[in-house]
Amino acid sequence: QTIHLADYQPYPFRVARVELTFRLSPRATRVLSRIAFAANPDRPGRHDLFLHGERLRLLSARIDGTPVPAAALVVTDEGLTVAAHALPEGPFLWEAEVEIDPEGNTALEGLYMSGGMYCTQCEAEGFRKITYYPDRPDVMAPFRVRIESDLPVMLSNGNPVGAGAGWAEWDDPWPKPAYLFALVAGNLVNLPDRFTTRSGRKVDLNIWVRPGDLDRCAFAMDSLIRSMKWDEDTYGREYDLDVFNIVAVDDFNMGAMENKGLNIFNSKLVLASPETATDLDFERIEGVIAHEYFHNWTGNRITCRDWFQLCLKEGLTVFRDQQFTSDMRSGPVKRIEDVLTLRARQFREDMGPLAHPPRPSSFVEINNFYTATVYEKGAEVIGMLKRLVGDDGYARALDLYFDRHDGDAATIEDWLKVFEDATGRDLSQFRRWYTDAGTPRLSVAEDWAPGDQGGTFTLTFTQSTPPTPGQEVKPPRVIPIAVGLLNPNGDEVVPTTVLEMTEATQSFRFDGLASRPVASILRGFSAPVVLERSVPAAEHAFLLAHDTDPFNRWEAGRALAKDTLVRMVAEDAPASPDYIAALGRLLADDALDPAFRALCLRLPAEDDLAQTLADTGRTPDPDRIHAAREDLARAVAQALERPLAATFEAMADGGPFSPDAAAAGRRSLRVAALALLNHLDGGARAADLFDGATNMTERAAALACLIEAGRAAEALAAFHDRWRNNRLVIDKWFTLQVVHAAPAHAAGVAGQLAAHADFDWRNPNRARALLGGLAANHAGFHDASGAAYRFYADWLLRLDPVNPQIAARLSTAFETWARYDADRRALVRAELERIRATPDLSRDLSEMTARILGA
Numbered sequence: 001q002t003i004h005l006a007d008y009q010p011y012p013f014r015v016a017r018v019e020l021t022f023r024l025s026p027r028a029t030r031v032l033s034r035i036a037f038a039a040n041p042d043r044p045g046r047h048d049l050f051l052h053g054e055r056l057r058l059l060s061a062r063i064d065g066t067p068v069p070a071a072a073l074v075v076t077d078e079g080l081t082v083a084a085h086a087l088p089e090g091p092f093l094w095e096a097e098v099e100i101d102p103e104g105n106t107a108l109e110g111l112y113m114s115g116g117m118y119c120t121q122c123e124a125e126g127f128r129k130i131t132y133y134p135d136r137p138d139v140m141a142p143f144r145v146r147i148e149s150d151l152p153v154m155l156s157n158g159n160p161v162g163a164g165a166g167w168a169e170w171d172d173p174w175p176k177p178a179y180l181f182a183l184v185a186g187n188l189v190n191l192p193d194r195f196t197t198r199s200g201r202k203v204d205l206n207i208w209v210r211p212g213d214l215d216r217c218a219f220a221m222d223s224l225i226r227s228m229k230w231d232e233d234t235y236g237r238e239y240d241l242d243v244f245n246i247v248a249v250d251d252f253n254m255g256a257m258e259n260k261g262l263n264i265f266n267s268k269l270v271l272a273s274p275e276t277a278t279d280l281d282f283e284r285i286e287g288v289i290a291h292e293y294f295h296n297w298t299g300n301r302i303t304c305r306d307w308f309q310l311c312l313k314e315g316l317t318v319f320r321d322q323q324f325t326s327d328m329r330s331g332p333v334k335r336i337e338d339v340l341t342l343r344a345r346q347f348r349e350d351m352g353p354l355a356h357p358p359r360p361s362s363f364v365e366i367n368n369f370y371t372a373t374v375y376e377k378g379a380e381v382i383g384m385l386k387r388l389v390g391d392d393g394y395a396r397a398l399d400l401y402f403d404r405h406d407g408d409a410a411t412i413e414d415w416l417k418v419f420e421d422a423t424g425r426d427l428s429q430f431r432r433w434y435t436d437a438g439t440p441r442l443s444v445a446e447d448w449a450p451g452d453q454g455g456t457f458t459l460t461f462t463q464s465t466p467p468t469p470g471q472e473v474k475p476p477r478v479i480p481i482a483v484g485l486l487n488p489n490g491d492e493v494v495p496t497t498v499l500e501m502t503e504a505t506q507s508f509r510f511d512g513l514a515s516r517p518v519a520s521i522l523r524g525f526s527a528p529v530v531l532e533r534s535v536p537a538a539e540h541a542f543l544l545a546h547d548t549d550p551f552n553r554w555e556a557g558r559a560l561a562k563d564t565l566v567r568m569v570a571e572d573a574p575a576s577p578d579y580i581a582a583l584g585r586l587l588a589d590d591a592l593d594p595a596f597r598a599l600c601l602r603l604p605a606e607d608d609l610a611q612t613l614a615d616t617g618r619t620p621d622p623d624r625i626h627a628a629r630e631d632l633a634r635a636v637a638q639a640l641e642r643p644l645a646a647t648f649e650a651m652a653d654g655g656p657f658s659p660d661a662a663a664a665g666r667r668s669l670r671v672a673a674l675a676l677l678n679h680l681d682g683g684a685r686a687a688d689l690f691d692g693a694t695n696m697t698e699r700a701a702a703l704a705c706l707i708e709a710g711r712a713a714e715a716l717a718a719f720h721d722r723w724r725n726n727r728l729v730i731d732k733w734f735t736l737q738v739v740h741a742a743p744a745h746a747a748g749v750a751g752q753l754a755a756h757a758d759f760d761w762r763n764p765n766r767a768r769a770l771l772g773g774l775a776a777n778h779a780g781f782h783d784a785s786g787a788a789y790r791f792y793a794d795w796l797l798r799l800d801p802v803n804p805q806i807a808a809r810l811s812t813a814f815e816t817w818a819r820y821d822a823d824r825r826a827l828v829r830a831e832l833e834r835i836r837a838t839p840d841l842s843r844d845l846s847e848m849t850a851r852i853l854g855a
């Protein structure tokens, strides 16, 4: 059953207040609800009362104290309806008691158990598995919650208002939709701290974890405090309760959740120590702690009218967490990392059968739309808005947004109107970025006309967007194109200027230039488009050496790497000596941030090359791509052996561990050099580093190298032995073995690991570690035998009845199937059809497989 944006109607009732009592018990929790309803003036007339409810055992239902007569009540799998005639004319009180089974809740949506504790995940539509309620984001109410159990810690949203032996009460004064409800109870310990807001509110901060994990919470707490300060300084946003609690749970479908005053996190995004977490883990923890905290304003105080508006909160909150990370670390490095992710995940999505706009107009299962397009492209769209209206315009618009919409369930139209009102701009064309799917292609032609008063340089851009499922025709969009011009000496003659393209084809002139310039186009990746531009390698090399825009400097090196790889794959060409020489100059430039140099040393991923080949009309051959990438790595290592070895030594860590950007950047350059040298030394350096490493970044990188060198047996055993009691580290042990397996053996390795006693596949992190690892091994996943496809599909079918969200999410590994040759396509199709034909498939997985097949 498909839900359409166009069918939106306000809920016929308002909820004045919610009171819930939980009597916790693993297999039979009782939930008592008292909900005060009143008519909604936006929906005049008399209406039936519909309350969502799934997997609930209804024990009693009363209205104003009187049991609801059976004749007036209809209960289905999706909820219950009380006929309008059985409702009082004015406001009324609904009281119900239901029983639920947290222990049996393997889907991890609603109230469930993880490692002996109770916890919840309600976004998007999980509250309906807790009690009968209008489970939609535009119904907002203050909640009061009483929890009864003999567990030592009992938490819910808002402020604590009372506790005694076996009970605790919480009150959340801020009206909220049900998806922000949370409850946690268990034997937990806390890391406490304190934050005083700029207007003087003292906030108790706590990170709650299982006993034994307390020594790995400090970085998360530090990140939280920096986030709170940053949101005050940058957006003028203060926290609004007396407590802020974060709980880490081991079983969690996603990364984390912004429940009001009680954020619940996947433990991998909280727990970190130098020995157990990589620098990437630290950076993600910092970013996600910030993300969830920032939701307090962009998501909670201002929420979404309906789930089609998801990117209103997610795009904006991702944009804000990206800004935060840029400020905490390096702006250019963060931008490059974000563009790498955008291309790897969002462009991939946009170019395949799952393409959809940041604001979709229909869905079957909303959980299938927590996508790179909604999140990452949603953030890019805001970046473009900011570029178009300028920093001041953006600041004014955001102030107006918080002023005008605090307490609202808002829409993308509300958001754009705020920008129009604050800046006087017409954003009707800009709106297409929200409603149209697909990645625009931008091509550019250059013209140079010398003249007496100096020459004129003209850039003529053409945009077009290929069709996506259900959207054949794409009108032109407004595209901010940041451009700078350099003269042939490498000096900047025109600093970064944002050109505003609105037509299908449009020219921009630069007059009075002494000589023909070199254009640096799409600086900072000013719009999420594919720039189609064939430029001589010498010009890329020039920009790699001279561009003042760090993003485009990196991009120029990237273009060289991709050009040579594409020619190696398609024409059997040798590795380009010019590319390698340019890389060598960069490596030796000690003035450059090590993190930036590390990014330049990282070769394009195999999936990225497959995407580029497919996008330019060629059929990617995964084996050839793998071989070419290996050959290029070896050629780089051979040519640059000495500087790489010197860099590997120079970047060694002397002092005590610091997770900060500078220290992490040095480690990333060190392990990037190691990965290349590994092709020459057969794992010798990696073996030493594996033994001597004092942090997980180096140890995991060394282990990856040993696996690739085919000499990891002992190291793997030692690693497992040392970390057997740390689930997050054992996840890495699973992932590394599959990701770095030789392609022909990847499915076999995955099969052996799936039989390992530690393969607790009901735990989402563990399932993702193995299956996500296999999907990330491009040539292994697409091995011509089809063994990996089959193995993967078997596991999707096994996971689906237990945890449909995870099965559906993992199914996106197949979204690129149409790129490949007929044999591979037939193999994938057979697996997808086998899945489709399975009885009782979840709504989640059946929607995904239908869309992937283009059915």
Ligand code: ARG
Pocket: 123, 124, 253, 254, 256, 257, 258, 291, 292, 314, 367, 370, 805
């Ligand atoms: N709102 C959360 C975040 O972005 C994500 C929760 C999504 N959960 C889900 N089951 N779809 O921070």
Ligand code: ZN
Pocket: 291, 295, 313, 314, 317
């Ligand atoms: Zn979010």
